[in-house]
Amino acid sequence: MSIDxxxxxxxxxxxxxxxxxxxxxxxxxxRTTSDFFVAxxxxxxxxxxxxxxxxxxSAASFLGVAGLxxxxxxxxxxxxxxxxxxxxxLLVLVAAPLRRSGAYTLPDFAEARLGSSTVRTVCxxxxxxxxxxxxxxxxxxxxxxxxxxxxxxxWVGPVIVGLVVLTNVxxxxxxxxxxxxxxxxxxxxxxxxxxxxxxxIVWAGDGSPRSIATGDGWSVPLASGGGQGxxxxxxxxxxxxxxxxxxxxxxxxxxxNPDGRAARRTTLVVLVLLxxxxxxxxxxxxxxxxxxxxxxxxxxxxxxxxxxxxxMLDGPGGDVLTGxxxxxAFAAFLSTSSGLAIAVxxxxxxxxxxxxxxxxxxxxxxxxRLAAVVAVLVPCSVAxxxxxxxxxxxxxxxxxxxxxxxxxxxxxxxxxxxxxDLGALAGLVVGGVGSGTAATLTLIGPxxxxxxxxxxxxxxxxxxxxxxxxxxxxxxxxxxxxRRVPAHTTRFLVRLHTPEGVPLDRx
Amino acid sequence: xxxxxxxVRVTGPPRRRTPLRRTADIDAETRLGxxxxxxxxxEQLWLALRVLAVLVAMIGMxxxxxxxxxxxxxxxxxxxxxAWLVLGVLVYPFLAVLGMVYVRRAEANERDFADLMDEVxxxxxxx
Numbered sequence: 001m002s003i004d005x006x007x008x009x010x011x012x013x014x015x016x017x018x019x020x021x022x023x024x025x026x027x028x029x030x031r032t033t034s035d036f037f038v039a040x041x042x043x044x045x046x047x048x049x050x051x052x053x054x055x056x057x058s059a060a061s062f063l064g065v066a067g068l069x070x071x072x073x074x075x076x077x078x079x080x081x082x083x084x085x086x087x088x089x090l091l092v093l094v095a096a097p098l099r100r101s102g103a104y105t106l107p108d109f110a111e112a113r114l115g116s117s118t119v120r121t122v123c124x125x126x127x128x129x130x131x132x133x134x135x136x137x138x139x140x141x142x143x144x145x146x147x148x149x150x151x152x153x154x155w156v157g158p159v160i161v162g163l164v165v166l167t168n169v170x171x172x173x174x175x176x177x178x179x180x181x182x183x184x185x186x187x188x189x190x191x192x193x194x195x196x197x198x199x200x201i202v203w204a205g206d207g208s209p210r211s212i213a214t215g216d217g218w219s220v221p222l223a224s225g226g227g228q229g230x231x232x233x234x235x236x237x238x239x240x241x242x243x244x245x246x247x248x249x250x251x252x253x254x255x256x257n258p259d260g261r262a263a264r265r266t267t268l269v270v271l272v273l274l275x276x277x278x279x280x281x282x283x284x285x286x287x288x289x290x291x292x293x294x295x296x297x298x299x300x301x302x303x304x305x306x307x308x309x310x311x312m313l314d315g316p317g318g319d320v321l322t323g324x325x326x327x328x329a330f331a332a333f334l335s336t337s338s339g340l341a342i343a344v345x346x347x348x349x350x351x352x353x354x355x356x357x358x359x360x361x362x363x364x365x366x367x368x369r370l371a372a373v374v375a376v377l378v379p380c381s382v383a384x385x386x387x388x389x390x391x392x393x394x395x396x397x398x399x400x401x402x403x404x405x406x407x408x409x410x411x412x413x414x415x416x417x418x419x420x421d422l423g424a425l426a427g428l429v430v431g432g433v434g435s436g437t438a439a440t441l442t443l444i445g446p447x448x449x450x451x452x453x454x455x456x457x458x459x460x461x462x463x464x465x466x467x468x469x470x471x472x473x474x475x476x477x478x479x480x481x482x483r484r485v486p487a488h489t490t491r492f493l494v495r496l497h498t499p500e501g502v503p504l505d506r507x
Numbered sequence: 508x509x510x511x512x513x514x515v516r517v518t519g520p521p522r523r524r525t526p527l528r529r530t531a532d533i534d535a536e537t538r539l540g541x542x543x544x545x546x547x548x549x550e551q552l553w554l555a556l557r558v559l560a561v562l563v564a565m566i567g568m569x570x571x572x573x574x575x576x577x578x579x580x581x582x583x584x585x586x587x588x589x590a591w592l593v594l595g596v597l598v599y600p601f602l603a604v605l606g607m608v609y610v611r612r613a614e615a616n617e618r619d620f621a622d623l624m625d626e627v628x629x630x631x632x633x634x
Contacts, residue, residue, distance in 0.1 A: 013626050077594040088602050092555040219588035220580040222573050233570045255523040264610050271606045275599030282595040490536050502624050503532040
């Protein structure tokens with residue numbers, strides 16, 4: 001290992017130690033099953049919003065966005081815009097009712113709304129699958145980052161991230177994770193903002209040079225290819241705007257708010273925090289276009305954020321900034337993986353592991369710990385042994401699957417009285433199979449099947465057809481099975497929509 | 508020494524019948540209760556759809572705009588290509604303001620509903 005590796009090793013060690021320390025401190029204040037699952041609902045909006053931001057800003061945001069922007073230009077701006085606007089859609093349609101439903105997970109919501117354990121089971125399976133689809137690129141990205149930053153073999157990253165996440169999740173549960181995630185949001189913001197500011201000063205000191213490359217479509221916010229490009233862009237917009245509300249680790253966070261009003265305010269703060277973060281990656285992309293144009297050509301644009309400081313600044317200054325961005329990237333892997341592991345473990349422990357126990361308090365904590373091990377081990381071992389898949393692509397497909405399954409379920413469940421259990425099942429199956437098949441074909445399908453025409457375009461961004469199909473199936477089948485509308489529907493809508501202060505029977 | 512007299516709570520005769528609260532209509536799922544709940548739902552859904560309509564009109568139209576007018580990509584404002592300025596910077600304060608307006612109005616709708624539930628119907632009110 002060369003001397004170049006020193007800042008990266010120091011940064012990773014510090015982040016790991018800080019994460020474990022905050023997690024252990026959390027252990028001292030979290031004692032009950034409720035603490036484990038939902039921090040006993042005592043988290044205030046600003047802390048909760050920082051935690052949501054910390055959890056949500058994954059490696060795809062910290063490293064991927066700047067790299068994609070460098071390679072493809074302005075049409076990739078739709079990723080951060082969509083990831084933020086998704087929270088606005090969530091705020092206006094879902095935030096307060098979801099909190100008031102009292103559901104901890106999406107399967108809880110489905111069962112409470114429709115009174116069907118079959119729908120619950122289908123939802124549980126989908127949560128675990130979407131969670132693993134999202135966890136896999138986090139582990140693989142950690143491997144790539146450590147390889148680039150300190151020259152470690154690619155298996156080191158997944159193992160370290162897996163161990164730290166497991167230690168934190170199993171020791172403190174949701175309460176300690178809330179502090180860890182909030183810390184990691186501010187760490188990530190600092191780690192991206194400070195180097196960007198310094199590098200901008202360096203750029204100004206160089207006489208503000210401009211990129212020599214022009215007229216290559218870098219400033220067009222559209223995928224190339226005419227009609228196909230327009231479809232890809234709009235389908236991506238739909239997937240990110242609607243998919244956010246269906247991500248398992250996002251939904252779990254809402255239960256930790258004290259009431260519906262706090263849920264709305266938390267979401268609003270999240271909007272501001274995400275906006276503050278996402279204005280920075282374009283700075284790296286623009287500077288990278290001037291100082292590191294060869295990274296994109298070499299297909300290594302994902303390491304742009306990690307390598308730009310040393311390319312622009314020699315000596316200890318570059319080393320310190322490199323250490324900072326490595327710390328931020330590592331925090332991104334840890335926080336998103338922890339959030340997803342908690343969400344998947346919550347569903348696993350309630351629906352699979354928990355059913356074998358007697359349901360006492362100790363059993364609750366024990367089964368949560370067991371489930372966390374399963375939730376982390378499966379994607380971790382796939383990352384270690386399986387084929388490499390593109391980080392941003394996999395994350396994008398997870399959004400598309402969420403937009404085609406849980407988004408219609410939440411929207412219709414919250415706003416439409418006519419939803420029935422069979423209708424929900426039909427929509428989940430149609431949307432899940434449709435978008436899931438497209439995702440599988442895109443990730444591991446043979447090129448001969450997909451080709452490069454409209455079929456490949458439709459598979460690459462399935463949300464624009466699979467989400468409307470799922471809604472149509474839910475509405476159509478619900479209409480046909482009108483007699484199965486649950487008897488408690490009105491009572492449940494009272495619970496979802498009326499402010500908590502009004503004394504009403506909420507079932 | 509005699510025992511001190513037991514404490515007696517002094518109350519007046521009930522001045523009014525307990526008025527029938529509007530919440531009772533919702534709890535009993537009467538047709539009137541459905542109207543009350545339906546009005547809250549409609550208000551909130553309308554508000555959400557209006558916010559989303561603004562979002563689609565301002566942000567969602569951009570790809571179509573650049574598709575139809577490719578010359579826009581070369582336009583620069585403040586030294587930045589217009590697409591980068593709008594989608595890289597301006598969109599975030601816009602989303603935050605939109606969210607803020609929504610939260611304020613949604614809370615106002617809920618206050619109106621709570622006030623409506625607190626009022627007593629003239630027909631059942633005491634004289």
